[in-house]
Amino acid sequence: MELSSKSEYALLALLELGRGFGQGEPMQIRQIAAHQNIPDRYLEQLLATLRRAGIVRSQRGAKGGYLLARSPWQITLYDVVSCIEGFDSSKEPPATPQTSEGSVIAEVxxxxxxxxxDVLQKQTLQDLVDKCKAKQQVDLMYYI
Amino acid sequence: MELSSKSEYALLALLELGRGFGQGEPMQIRQIAAHQNIPDRYLEQLLATLRRAGIVRSQRGAKGGYLLARSPWQITLYDVVSCIEGFDSSKEPPATPQTSEGSVIAEVxxxxxxxxxDVLQKQTLQDLVDKCKAKQQVDLMYYI
DNA sequence: TATAACTCCGGTTCTCCGGTCGGGTTTGCA
DNA sequence: TGCAAACCCGACCGGAGAACCGGAGTTATA
Incomplete structure (x- = not known):
């Protein structure tokens, strides 16, 4: 039930991309990694996965980088974790050849x-960005 | 997000104990293991954990075995998985020294x-037993 | 009181996967 | 043409989950 660092990193990166959304400027892996201190080599793989899932798109070559493929409010948190955690399509067909006890448990x-x-599905990346801004605002007010 | 075999085994075993609840007869590890085909040596450890959490109690010596410590309707599925998965009391205090982004994510x-x-908390072992019986009934009717 | 049938406790092994690197190939801008 | 990026692939490491085992402690019952 623990949030894997995999998903956390991905969310963090997307948060970064989401806040820079609008100006066409792509962001580099290095930037994101440094800003959120994520191992950049690892982040590279995660972004590749997100790209294959059509959540971000990439621009190669110098001055390249990553951008969101859609706007932040049409990316749900479920989209992200499900693709990153890999439980989207085509999985374990032999997952339910159980006894009646087993199937009842699986059902629950x-x-x-x-x-x-459902909770994750209702939250979009935009929501996260907003919450984040709000929080920073509050933190600033309480800052001595 | 996957149900660990650990928890599944535990639930299966408790289901067995739950259905035999009433007559004071304890059940042996071997019996349960054989009936649900769980590696018995492994089940032993799980039952030990459940015992320490006060969910089952044991009777040593000849004619010994395991019994539920409370009645099936006062054992929630949450009790079981939380104790077996080990996220009950005293865990990671340094789990949230994050940035504002991190804390927002953790929050969601x-x-x-x-x-x-909450779902797990609402379901008791008794519910499981009932569902199980019902299912067996249905299966029997559809049996050619 | 002896014995068999149990639980109980601790270590050990094996396997798998999340996370980490290094090196090399493409692509595009200047 | 050179450089800066994304891109790809494969190997490595450590730790946690899963399973196995030997032996010691406990108890009902004959």
């Missing part, structure tokens, strides 16, 4: 997971 | 997890 578990996924 | 994640836990 499925319900619980569904509940969590 | 927490909400999602909470939703899942």
């Amino acid at each position: 578990w499925q319900t619980a997971r569904q509940a969590a996924e | 994640w927490q909400t999602a997890r909470q939703a899942a836990e």
Whole structure:
């Protein structure tokens, strides 16, 4: 039930991209990695996955980098974690050849997971960006 | 997000114990393991954990075995997985010394997890047993 | 009281995967 | 043409989950 650092990194990176959304300027891996202190070599792989899932797009060559493929409010957190965690399409067909006990358990578990996924589905990247800005505002006010 | 075999085994075992609840007869590890085909040596450890968490109690010696410590309807599925997965009390205090971005993400994640836990909290072992019986009934009717 | 049937406890092994690197290839801008 | 980036691929490491085992402690029962 723990948030894997994989997903956290991805979210952090997208947050960065999301706030720079609008001006066509792509951001480099290095920038993002440094700003959120994520191992850049690792971030590279994550962004590759996000690109294959159509969440970000990349621009090669000098002055290249990454941009969001869609606007922040049409990217749900579920999109992100599901693609990064790899439980989207084509998975474990032999996952449910169980006994009646097993299937009942699987069923309940499925319900619980569904509940969590619903929460993630309702939150968009835009929401995150906003919350983040709000929080920074508050933090600033309380700063001595 | 996947149900660990650990938790699945535990649930399976408790299901077994739950259905035999009432008559004071304890069940042996071997029996449970054989009936649900779980590696018995492994099940032993899981039951030990459940015992320490006060979910089952054990009777040593000849004719010994395991029994539920409370009745099935006062054991929630959350009790089980949280104790087996080990995220009950005393865990990672340094889990949130993050940046403002990080804390926002953690917050949302927490909400999602909470939703899942609520589902588990509402389901008792008794519910599982009932569902299981119902399912077996249905399966029997459809049996050629 | 002896014995068999159990739980209990601790280590050990094996496997798998998240996370990490290094090196090399393409692409595009200046 | 040179440089700066994304891109690809494969190997490595450590730790956690999963499973195995030997032996010691406990108890009902004959």
